[in-house]
Amino acid sequence: MITLHHLNKSRSKRIIWLLEELKVNYQIKAYQRDSQSNLAPAELRAIHPLGKSPVIEIDGSVLAESGAIIEYLAQAYASDTLVPSKDSAQYKEYLQWLHFAESSAALPLLLHYFLKIDGAKTNFLDGYAKQEVSLVLGYLNDHMADKHWILGESFSAADIMMSFIIEMAFALELLGDYPNLAKYLQEMHQRPGAQKAMALEHQYDETVTG
């Protein structure tokens, strides 16, 4: 049994989506962000020293980092469907997108988000974040011009990694200038696994009412 330590409104939704695609047995242990600091509760530190989510427990091991979790689970349970064959050219591309999502793409969007909630004037950061957001989203938008999924016709675990980026860009109201990414988000949300992940995320989020 896989246990997912899930924090509301977090990257952990990626893992729920993947687990739904894999159709494996798993359980969710849910945590709520602090209403003032927005940080994870201290109990998550008992699971992993960083105290962040997602974290999974599997076969007696504890694994953090959404990218590592997705790479491991996809390879272990769906190497023939959600991961291109290791000797194909697509595999290299797959690895690039898998890692791009949490590295090059995540930082500018997070900076943009933090600057927005902070509201303070900056000397350098604001301009840097804007420029990097345009670079990253422009690159992705051009790439998606003639594709359904990040690798072309086949859906892969890299699309699940990318979902957090596209959803964050949507939440920051940035997708107006990137129509191919708006279309990509719609495609993602049509998959039953993504819909189940959204429903579960909702169910385990105590800030959601009604």
Ligand SMILES: N[C@@H](CCC(=O)N[C@@H](CS)C(=O)NCC(=O)O)C(=O)O
């Ligand atoms: N690079 C890590 C980031 C983990 C992370 O920062 N998770 C956030 C939620 S998206 C978190 O736990 N925030 C609460 C906190 O920092 O206390 C990953 O991809 O899993």
